[in-house]
Each structure stands twice: as C-alpha cells, then as structure tokens.
Amino acid sequence: MDRIFRALADATRRDIVRRTLATEASVSDLAGAYDMSFAAVQKHVAVLEGAGLVTKRPHGRERIVRGNPDAIRRAQRLLDAYEQIWRDRIGRLDALLNEPPQK
Amino acid sequence: MDRIFRALADATRRDIVRRTLATEASVSDLAGAYDMSFAAVQKHVAVLEGAGLVTKRPHGRERIVRGNPDAIRRAQRLLDAYEQIWRDRIGRLDALLNEPPQK
DNA sequence: GTAACGTACAACCACATGGTTGTAAATACG
DNA sequence: CGTATTTACAACCATGTGGTTGTACGTTAC
Numbered sequence: 001m002d003r004i005f006r007a008l009a010d011a012t013r014r015d016i017v018r019r020t021l022a023t024e025a026s027v028s029d030l031a032g033a034y035d036m037s038f039a040a041v042q043k044h045v046a047v048l049e050g051a052g053l054v055t056k057r058p059h060g061r062e063r064i065v066r067g068n069p070d071a072i073r074r075a076q077r078l079l080d081a082y083e084q085i086w087r088d089r090i091g092r093l094d095a096l097l098n099e100p101p102q103k
Numbered sequence: 104m105d106r107i108f109r110a111l112a113d114a115t116r117r118d119i120v121r122r123t124l125a126t127e128a129s130v131s132d133l134a135g136a137y138d139m140s141f142a143a144v145q146k147h148v149a150v151l152e153g154a155g156l157v158t159k160r161p162h163g164r165e166r167i168v169r170g171n172p173d174a175i176r177r178a179q180r181l182l183d184a185y186e187q188i189w190r191d192r193i194g195r196l197d198a199l200l201n202e203p204p205q206k
Numbered sequence: 207g208t209a210a211c212g213t214a215c216a217a218c219c220a221c222a223t224g225g226t227t228g229t230a231a232a233t234a235c236g
Numbered sequence: 237c238g239t240a241t242t243t244a245c246a247a248c249c250a251t252g253t254g255g256t257t258g259t260a261c262g263t264t265a266c
Contacts, residue, residue: 005112009105010254014181021189028212040255042213047253061212061263069189076182078117079175086124086172113224131242143225145243150223164233164242 004075007051012036013044017053021067027056030065107178110154115139116147120156124170130159133168 007013016030031041045065048054052071056063110116119133134144148168151157155174159166 001117002112002114005108006253009108009112011105012254014104018185018188021185022192026212027214031212036254037256038213039215039257042215043254046214063213067185067189069186072182072185072189076179076186079179079182082121082124082170082175083172083179085121086170086175089125109223115224129242130244139224140226141243142227142245145245146224149244166243 001074001078003047003051004053004071007047007053008075010044012041013048013053016041016044016048016065017067017072019067020054020065021069021072024064024066026059026062026064028062104177104181106154107156107174110150110156111178113147115144116151116156119144119147119151119168120170120175122170123157123168124172124175127167127169129162129165129167131165 008017012034015034019025019030019033027042027045028038030045031038034041045054045056049056052068052074054065054067056065058064111120115137118137122128122133122136130145130148131141133148134141137144148157148159152159155171157168157170159168161167
C-alpha cells in the first residue's frame with residue numbers, strides 16, 4: 001500500500017497511469033510525451049510497475065504498458081474504509097445527541 | 104494532490120489519519136501510540152497537516168488533531184476518475200466488438 | 207550482416223525524507 | 237512563585253528519490 005500511494009504522489013506518474021488506463025502505450029511512446037529523458041520515464045514506469053499500477057507486456061522490441069485498475073481499486077478501498085470510520089464517528093455523535101444516556 | 108498521496112504513503116501516517124478520523128487526539132496521545140520519538144510523530148502530524156489530511160486545534164497547552172474527510176474525498180475523486188477512464192476503455196472495446204464499423 | 211531502434215541498467219548528483227537529539231516557549235499544576 | 241508538561245523547531249544523519257548521462261543488449265529493418 002505504501003508503494004501504491006508513493007507511486008501516485010508524482011504528477012508524471014499519475015499521468016502515465018491515466019494514459020495507460022485509457023490506451024496502451026510503449027515506453028518510448030510515453031517518453032515522447034514528457035519533457036524529460038527516456039531513462040527518467042522508464043524509471044517512473046518501473047516505480048508504477050513495482051506498485052502494481054501498470055503491467056508491462058513485451059511486443060517485439062517494445063514493452064507495452066497498460067494501467068491496472070485492480071491497484072487503483074485497492075487504494076480506493078482503503079480510502080473508503082477511512083471515510084466509513086469518519087461516518088461512524090458522526091453516527092456516534094448523532095446517537096449521543098438524540099438519545100440521552102440510558103440508565 | 105502530490106502531498107495528499109505522499110502523506111498517505113507511510114503506514115504510521117495512515118494510522119494517525121485512521122485514529123484521528125475516529126477520535127480526536129492530542130499530539131502526545133498519538134506519540135504514545137508509536138514506538139518512535141515524540142518529535143518524529145510530531146513531524147508526521149505536520150506532514151499530514153500540510154496535506155490537509157488532519158487539522159490541529161489548540162486546547163490549552165495541547166494541540167488536538169482531527170482527521171479531515173475532505174482531503175480523503177479529494178483523493179477518492181481522483182481514483183474514481185481513473186477507474187472511469189478504464190471503464191470507458193472497456194466500453195469502447197465492447198462497442199468495437201459488438202457493432203462492426205459503419206460505412 | 208549491419209545499422210537503427212527500444213529497452214534496461216549502472217553510476218552519479220542534488221535534494222527530500224524519516225528518524226534522532228537538544229533546546230526553547232507556552233501552558234498547567236502545586 | 238517554581239516545576240512539570242506539551243509542543244515547536246533546529247541541527248544532524250542515513251537513506252531514498254527524481255533526474256541526468258553513458259553503456260550494453262535484444263529486436264527489427266535494410
């Protein structure tokens with residue numbers, strides 16, 4: 001989970017995720033889209049792959065990158081759990097206000 | 104957005120968010136809960152505050168920390184958008200398979 | 207077969223991060 | 237009042253991160 005959020009904490013990497021969720025792209029396709037070296041983009045892709053946010057599939061001499069919605073959903077579930085914890089707190093406060101203590 | 108994900112990319116900070124969404128706690132309350140120095144926990148809280156994931160409210164000599172669900176929801180919206188992008192891709196593929204090209 | 211392309215990886219650099227200790231200010235307690 | 241508590245912040249250290257360049261290797265194209 002650390003790695004998923006860490007990977008998403010960079011605008012370039014979020015953009016790579018966004019792109020590859022919409023359309024597959026080779027590493028050099030991606031490298032062409034950003035104003036940095038090929039190696040830098042390749043490292044970003046490696047970080048995303050390490051977090052499970054993208055997968056790479058060899059196709060000839062290219063590596064085709066595709067976004068992985070499962071990793072996204074894992075992060076979503078954690079955030080959902082946090083929001084639920086907050087809702088529970090609100091629920092407890094409401095209960096306290098509306099139903100005076102018994103006994 | 105960078106800061107929100109960056110802040111969530113640490114297990115201690117996620118736990119602080121979880122705790123303070125459920126129940127307010129002073130910085131020293133939090134510090135007592137983890138096996139590290141007070142200053143380390145205080146820095147984690149500062150990172151979370153910088154990301155808007157928690158807010159601090161002074162109460163006497165203590166600072167009461169509470170989780171902020173709005174920041175959580177901002178991250179959720181971004182992840183939701185990503186999942187929608189993926190669904191759109193699947194939708195396009197389905198359309199391509201089920202309706203042969205016109206003209 | 208040779209040349210060009212796409213990728214991987216190592217080495218390096220500046221800077222951020224997560225931890226430590228120490229010190230100082232503000233507030234509460236006796 | 238003086239003392240203890242809570243917080244803030246600076247300085248420091250080891251390690252990680254985001255970028256660079258250079259090199260090597262497999263694959264495609266001619």
